[in-house]
Amino acid sequence: MKQFLERKGVHPSIHQYVLTSLSYMALGLFASLIIGTIFQTLGNEVPFLPQAFVDIGDFAIQPIIYGGAIGIAIAHGLKAPPLVLYSALFAGSYAAEIGGGPAGSFLAALVAVEIGKLISKETKLDIVLTPLLTILVGFVVASTVGPPISAMLEGFGSIINWATDLRPFLMGMIVAALMGLALTAPISSVAIAVMLDLQGLAAGAATVGCAAQMIGFAVSSYRENGFGGLISQGVGTSMLQIANIVRKPILLIPPTVAGMVLAPVATVWLELENNAIGAGMGTSGLVGPIMLVETMGSSAQLLWVIILLLIVLPGLISLILSEWLRKKGLIQDGDMRLDA
Incomplete structure (x- = not known):
């Protein structure tokens, strides 16, 4: 099992799941929620800037956007293979959209990515099974524990x-x-x-x-x-x-x-x-x-x-x-x- 996890790039540790994942989550937040809020603030506070700044901000701060950014960022930080990385978009977006907030997106994406990595490239149906499992795990985690963790x-x-x-x-x-x-x-x-x-x-x-x-x-x-x-x-x-x-x-x-x-x-x-x-x-x-x-x-x-x-x-x-x-x-x- 240890050799299998090593081969799949799954390294359970506080460093991976707290330090690395939170750091990459912050990058996802910065590329969506934070930069969107900056656009929104500049558009509202600086008179000569166009309405487009506010429009960009309004769109970027939506849960489905920042949740997806968190999902992809965490997948990238955990060195997920391509199909897992792209599927992590769903886990983060769905968790944020149903009320899990950033915490729900973090948790759903983290679990989905690590499970998705286990099946990635293990079968000839990789292009179907890998995103299917990653998205399904993201849905289950987001639906069951995302909102309660976020509320806590x-x-x-x-x-x-x-x-x-x-x-x-x-x-x-x-x-x-x-x-x-x-x-x-x-x-x-x-x-x-x-x-x-x-x-x-x-x-x-x-x-x-x-x-x-x-x-x-x-x-x-x-x-x-x-x-x-x-x-x-x-x-x-x-x-x-x-x-x-x-x-x-x-x-x-x-x-x-x-x-x-x-x-x-x-x-x-x-x-x-x-x-x-x-x-x-x-x-x-x-x-x-x-x-x-x-x-x-x-x-x-x-x-x-x-x-x-x-x-x-x-x-x-x-x-x-x-x-x-x-x-x-x-x-x-x-x-x-x-x-x-």
């Missing part, structure tokens, strides 16, 4: 949203720290935020925590990585630092502390609110700030809040802490250098 995760997210509204100081710090760490770790913070449907103050705190990780590492490592590193981490992802963090976990302290310090400012004094998409993106592709505008409306005051809370202050706090750790000898020159 959304319920948990509602508890987080409620707790943050009730205790914005403490919960804001906790949410910022955990979501920021998820963004930097080899796991998808945006997939987590979307599946939990983080909203309101909790999403605002998460945005601050994620931005603090990205801007914090970008500024703290400027001496090692220069302008290219500043942009790749500040607008790309702080996940680029994961190899350095594994070698020296203390590198996480400056940006994590920055997020925890600034989160209560966002939740208690500024009452910063965001949606689930912006919650897990931070400053990556400027999605977090764009979603803040989508949620709270465009204004000069919000622009200053974004500049200070998501860029200037996390960079300053992280730089001060990282320089202090360097002087103590706990961080050495080169510890945050990115591989070329």
